[in-house]
Amino acid sequence: MRHTITVLVENEFGVLTRVAGLFSARGYNIESLNVAPIQDKTVSRMTIVTRGDERAIEQIKKQLNKLIPVIKVDDISHTVHLEREMLLVKVAASPESYNALLELADSFGAKVVDDHIDSHMILELTGKAQQLDEFLSRLSDFDVTAMTRTGPVGMRRDAKGFNLD
Structure with missing residues (x-):
């Protein structure tokens, strides 16, 4: 099953390597990873998308919580939440294709x-993600020369925040 895990970490050198190494050491792939500082610039929020059964994900969460720079871990997969991705795509354009694009x-x-x-x-x-996939599918009629996607970032829809407490 696909899981979206959000993690608050201390914004310091080597944290990303330690988190990625934890997944790698257990034979789990990170499908996407986004990291950026929150309002408190000493803390970053990671959004990690991976696949695994419930038992394996529980183990990963426990191991993440043991890492010193990790402040908080939340698997939002089973909660009401929002996920969004961003896509940048470069398409060859000509006067003939311009209006259609x-x-x-x-x-x-x-x-x-x-x-x-x-x-x-x-x-x-x-x-x-499905909207971006559909857009890329429709762009297949044009000459796409480059593209990049962020992968999902996610947030619970409830009133409480995922912040430092």
Whole structure:
């Protein structure tokens, strides 16, 4: 089963390596990983997406909690939560394809972040993974020259925050 785990860690050298090493040592793949500081710049929030059965994920959570720079761990997979990804995609553009690209971007709510009518267009889309997948599928009619995705970031929908307590 797919799990989205959020982790608050001290924002210091080597933390990412230690967390990734914990997964690697147990033979688990990290499907996606996002890390960024929160309001308190001494703390970062990680969003880790992995797959495993409940027993294995419980073990991973326990091991994460034992790492010194880890402050808090939460598997939000079984809670009501939001997940979003961001996609940047570069598409070859020409005067002939330009309007069709704009229409497609508009229909998905994508933003044009770089625009050169005679060479390329860079589009940005934020949404659920399925929405990004559908957008990329529709872009297959065009010449996609580069793309990158963040992988999901997630947050519980309840009123309480996932902060330092």
